[in-house]
Amino acid sequence: GAVVSQHPxxxxxxxxxxxxxxxxxxxxxxxxxxxxxxxPKQSLMLMATSNEGSKATYEQGVEKDxxxxxxxxxxxxxxxxxxxxxxxxxxxxxxxxxxxxSTDTQxxxxxxxxxxx
Amino acid sequence: xQEVTQIPAALSVPxxxxxxxxxxxxxxxxxxxxxxxxxxxKGLTSLLLIQSSQREQTSGRLNASLDKSSGRSTLYxxxxxxxxxxxxxxxxxxxxxxxxxxxxxxxxxxxxx
Numbered sequence: 001g002a003v004v005s006q007h008p009x010x011x012x013x014x015x016x017x018x019x020x021x022x023x024x025x026x027x028x029x030x031x032x033x034x035x036x037x038x039x040p041k042q043s044l045m046l047m048a049t050s051n052e053g054s055k056a057t058y059e060q061g062v063e064k065d066x067x068x069x070x071x072x073x074x075x076x077x078x079x080x081x082x083x084x085x086x087x088x089x090x091x092x093x094x095x096x097x098x099x100x101x102s103t104d105t106q107x108x109x110x111x112x113x114x115x116x117x
Numbered sequence: 118x119q120e121v122t123q124i125p126a127a128l129s130v131p132x133x134x135x136x137x138x139x140x141x142x143x144x145x146x147x148x149x150x151x152x153x154x155x156x157x158x159k160g161l162t163s164l165l166l167i168q169s170s171q172r173e174q175t176s177g178r179l180n181a182s183l184d185k186s187s188g189r190s191t192l193y194x195x196x197x198x199x200x201x202x203x204x205x206x207x208x209x210x211x212x213x214x215x216x217x218x219x220x221x222x223x224x225x226x227x228x229x230x
Contacts, residue, residue, distance in 0.1 A: 043220040093160055105151060106218065108161040
C-alpha cells in the first residue's frame, strides 16, 4: 500500500518558537504533497500545495512567511510554523499523491497535534 | 467558492442498523468526490472515490452514490458494527485543480453494541 508518515505526532511548544513538521511518503514518490489544518469539530482546510523542487502555493489567507514549506525531495515535505502563537494550535495533516492521475487518491499522514502555550 | 455540507453532524445507531450519511455541495463542476474515515486524533483513510461521470461506487458493506446535478452524495453502510464508529468526511475535487480537496465538516458516527 501507500504509506505516509508524519513526525512528530504531537508537539508542545512555547509561544514565539518555531516548530518543524515532517511529512514522508514511505513507499512511493510524491511530486505533490498537500498540507491541511483542522481545528476541533471543524473540517480540514487546505493550507498549501507543495511541489518537489519548486515553491509552495498557498491558499488565500494563509501566511506564507509564517508557514514555511519545503519539498526537498520526492519523499519529504516539511512545514515549519515560525513564531508560533496559541492560535496556531491545531491538527496539521499532510497528504501525498502516489501517481499524478486524476483517478488516484491522496494518501494522508496520521497528523501532528500542535499545542502552543 | 465550493461549500460542502454534511448532515447530520452526529449520529448514533445500534449495531446492525444501516447507516445513511449525507453530503451536499454547491458547485456541481467537480472532478470527483471522495468519502473518508477519520478516527479520533488520526489521519484520514479513503473509503470510496466516485468520478464525476459515475453514479455510484461500492466496496464491501459501503456504497456511495453521486448526483452531480443536485449536488448530493450519500454514503450507505450496511449492517453497522461498533468498529464503524468514526467521523466520516466527504470531499470534492474541483474540475481545474483536481488535487485540492474541499472537505465537509464530517458526520461523527457511534455504533453501540
